[in-house]
Structure formats: C-alpha cells, structure tokens
Amino acid sequence: MESIEGLSARINQLQNEANEALARGDVDALTRIREHLQAAERQRNRVWEEALASASSPSPPHSPGSRAEGPEESLPVVTPTTARDAVRMALTDVGAPLDPKQIQLWGTAKYRTSFATSRAVYSLRRDEQRAWRQNPDGRFFYICPAISHDTLAPARAALTVSTWDDEDRILSPYTPRVAYLKLVLATAAAVKECPAAGPGDRRQLEVLLAKLARPLPNLPPRLADPAVVGEVAESELALIATADEDIRRASLERLAALSDEQRLFGQPLKVHSTSRRHA
C-alpha cells in the first residue's frame, strides 16, 4: 500500500489540479480529477482506519495545557470523510460512549464536518451489525452500541468502537454522566490546543464549550474559559470515575460468556411474555 506521505502529496496535487480546472471552467477535466481525488482519499482513509484500529483502546483526551508535541505534530490534519469515520473519531477523541447528538456536536465543532447527523448515526448502527454478520473480519472496526451493565442489552443511544476493551464498552448508571464530563474535558482541551488552527475553528469549539458547560455547578459567568470549566468537570469526574469503573468491571465476566456477536452488539432483551401464565 502507498505510504501516507505519498498519498497526502497526491491528494494535495489533485486538489490543486481540480482548482485549476475549476478556474478554467473545464468541467470534463474537473470530473476526471475528482474521480482520482476520491479514489486517493478512500485509499488514505483505509490507511488511517488501519492505523487507528490498531490502537485498541480509546485515547484519553489530552490533558489541558499539554499541546501534542513530537512526531504527532508532523501528521497531516485528520478530517473524517464519512459518517462512520466521524463517529469513530469522536468516540476515540472523547474516550467514552457518546450518543449521536454528542457525536454530531463534536464533529461539527472539532472537524467542521456535517457527516454525522443523528439520522446517519442511527442508521449506521444497524448497518454495522449487518456487516459484521456477513463478515466479522471485513472491517478494521465496527461501530457498536454500548452494553448495559445489568442486562447486557444494547444501550439505546450510546455508541462505542468494537476495538475498545470490553470494559470500555459497558455502560454503568454513571457512564452517561462520565461521558458528558469527558466530552466537556475534551472540548476544553481542544479549545486550548486550537490557536494555531485559525480563529474560525476556535470559535466553534468555544461555542460548544459554553453550551456544554452551562449545566455544570458553581461556574463563574465566563463559561468558555477552558481552564475553569476543565477544573469543574475534572473535580466532578473524580467523585464518580472509580464507582463507574467498578460497576463496569463487575460485568466483564458475564459479557465474556456471551457469543462474539452479543459481546459486541449486546444481547436482545428477553420479554417474559405474560401469555405463558395462560398456557
């Protein structure tokens, strides 16, 4: 497979060519270049998928103040090109099960993409299980529902990635709150890390931070201050993170005992029909 550097260079070149064709008004050339461009982008996405899927657990959000340094900095800016991609990236960035609305908020503010509309995400969830059934090894990762810790049934809205550890895919009663707090932290960190990306990007993230921070307790009026908001979210998270983990871990054994499919997509809730009483 072509290297990521080679692919990125080719994509850049094709984009320039497309712009030139557009400027000339040469529609035929534009159509042809666009096809090449899309093929190259697909190829690049596969390389990314492969690389990201090999990182098996969700990465915690960068701690506030620590800008990514070293080799990461030289990577091209990654933007999702499909809804599926946007979902996986949001989940990995935040490191907790999120619902479609949260995924959409993150995708819009962080990557300025509009792929991950709630509807797209919901239908994605169905498609993924179908695709898994056809070929469990067909994709590098699958988008899965979080699994309720008690019933081991799929949670209604929260999503995870199949490559995560089992315990990270389980939903305890605390998890929705934990996920919200982690989303706040990821947003606060992103605002801090953002200055280089231009004022437009940062503004979107700040708006998201202000929105997310509003229901947090004891906040001063300057809601979009990432340091202050981060601190409040962090201190609440500290109060519940251990309990959340304990509850999720307690279900690990039961989850491991399920079939491969149910381990990823949850076991259907059994309805103990009242008709049995009449039988």
Add this chain to the structure above:
Amino acid sequence: MSTDEFEARLEAFRGDLPAVRPNARTVAAALDTPDCRRRRILEAASVDKSELARHLGHPIPAAQSPFALRRGNLFESAVKENGDAHLIAELRKQIDLPIPATRHKDLSSSRARTKGLKEMKLRAKETQAALSLLLSEDPYAPNVLDHAVTSLEVGGSTVYLEQDALAHYTGNKLYVVEIKSFPVINNQVDPVKLRPATRQAAVYILSLQQTLARMGHSPEKVATDAVLICPRNYDLTPTSATLDTRQELRGLRRQLDRAASVSELEALLPQGLTLSAADTEHCAEAVEQLPNAYRPACLDSGCELAYYCRSRARDAGETVALGTPVRQAFGPVDMIDDVLAMADSGIAPSRYEQDLAADLIHMQKLYRAAGGGAA
C-alpha cells in the same frame, strides 16, 4: 370477568381504530366529566378519540399546534441531552441532589421489542425493579429514572402512565419531574398554564404513590412537591421550580372515588360491539350505544368528542347544546322546544330572556331551513 378478559374485550371493541396512550392530562381531564361512561369506556379501550371524532364528521381542532408540539419535544431533548445534564443541574438546585448522585437509567420504549399495552406493562415492571433497587438503598442504584412507567387505578382499571423523569437520592424522597415547554418570564408563569401542569403532576405523584403501595412501600416516600422544568423566557434554556400539589391531590382522590367501576363499564359495553374506521354510520351507531352525559364543560375538559356529542344534543333539541349561559338561563327546562313554547305562552319574559328567546327562535328557523329536525 377477569381484568385480562375485559382488556381483550376493550381491544376488540376498538376494532381497527388507532390506539393512543393515556397520559396525565387525559386522565385528569376525564375525571372532570365523571358522569360520562362513554368517555370512560373509549379511554379504557385506548381509542384515539380525535380520530374517532374525525370519522364521525365532527373533528375538534388539535389541542396543541404542531409548532407547540415541536417546541415541547425540542425542549425535552434539550433538558435531557448530554446524559440529562440540565435535568441534573435543576435537580441539584431544587432538591439538593448531591453532586455524585448522577446514576441514570433509561426506561424508555425501545429497550424491549413489544408494543401497546404489553409494552407499558413490561416497562411498568422494569420501573418497579428499578424502584425496588432504589428503595433498598443500594449505593449503585440508579437515582434518576428517565421515562419511568407507573400505574394508576381508576375505578378498578389500571392506567399506565409514562413519567418525564423520577429522581431520588438515598435517605430522601422520590420526586416526580415534569418537563413543560411553556415559558417562565421574569420568574412568572401564566396561571392558565400552571394550573393544569400542577394537576398533571398530581396525577403522576398519585400513580407513583399507588405503585409504591402495591410494592409494599410507604407512599409517604413520594414527595408531594413536584419539580417543574420550563424554558426561561423565549429560548430553550431550562429553569425550574417546585410545585406544591397537595390540594390537587386531595381533589383527584375525591374524583377517583367517584369514578365508575370496571364492573359498571363492563355491563354498559354491549357484547360484540366494535368500532370500524371504514364505516362511519356503524361507528356512530356503536358510539350511540354508550351512554354519555353531554355538558358544555365537555369542551373545557378537552374531550375530543365534544363537537359530536354537542351536535347530537342539538339534534335531540337539548338546551345544553347551546352552551352554558342558555342552559343556566332556563334551569330545569332542558329541551329547546319547551323553551320556545314558554316564549309563546304570553308570560312576559325579562329583557335578558327576550334576547335569548329571539336568538333561539332565529336559530331554530335557520336550523329547520337547513333541513334539520322534524318540521
């Protein structure tokens, strides 16, 4: 007859008409017309009365505009987004919910693949399981229950109600949360909106009290204050208040005591009677077999059949069809023809009665000119 059998009979009676889920508003409103058996039977059978009214040719304008409905849904999802973030924030303000008490459980529909009454029964069971865990003081028991289903006994039949949310923390009371989309402007709520909201909260509280009692717990564990969450001003930023529902609760209990019993309803529902979406005449005949008690108050109580029942009352020549002032003016004389005869009798009517009689004569003329009634 067992409850199951009566439920099956009610379902057969509904025929192919769409079903609707009862809610606190419909339960409270039906209690305002306690004498009407027709409404009770139709509601017990979950008949969509607005659909029925349309079939019968007397549709009633929707109680809520599509715009208001949409705003309501938007507001509820704003309150509940991000793991109930705003709901939790308001609970912290109103009932001093401790910071770590954020254990959430979603008891909404799609968890189990059932529909209709069966789904509600299943969800009521799931809610009871969650409540038992909560009341056992298990430190990990979810203390914010979304879309819990509780049940209320009305004259011996069970009505399942979906709550917006229930909240509780160890050692304290269980609170009913009501999410409403009417605005709080300068800390003021329109009393016209607040009154029904308080009454609906009381219905939810009563059904939660009954649910706890059936589980062998004290109904005292339910707070008689409900937490009301509304948008502040005109945007969708949530704010909250507590509503004291004690007075409404007393009123509701009195009304429930008066509600017709299941055995009475059973006796009134003719065997084999069914409604049919395809056949209006058949539908009307079936409805007419259920005794009603039309009052002008039917309109205020939001009964969707009000226009239909009123037109029937008018056809039958009852003064009640002409509204409260007319009915009150003529007291015990309840047939329009009798009133007209009085007007012809030579007894000098008062000024007010003259106007009324003139109106009646005019309407009667118009009505007959249009071909209504016997000449």
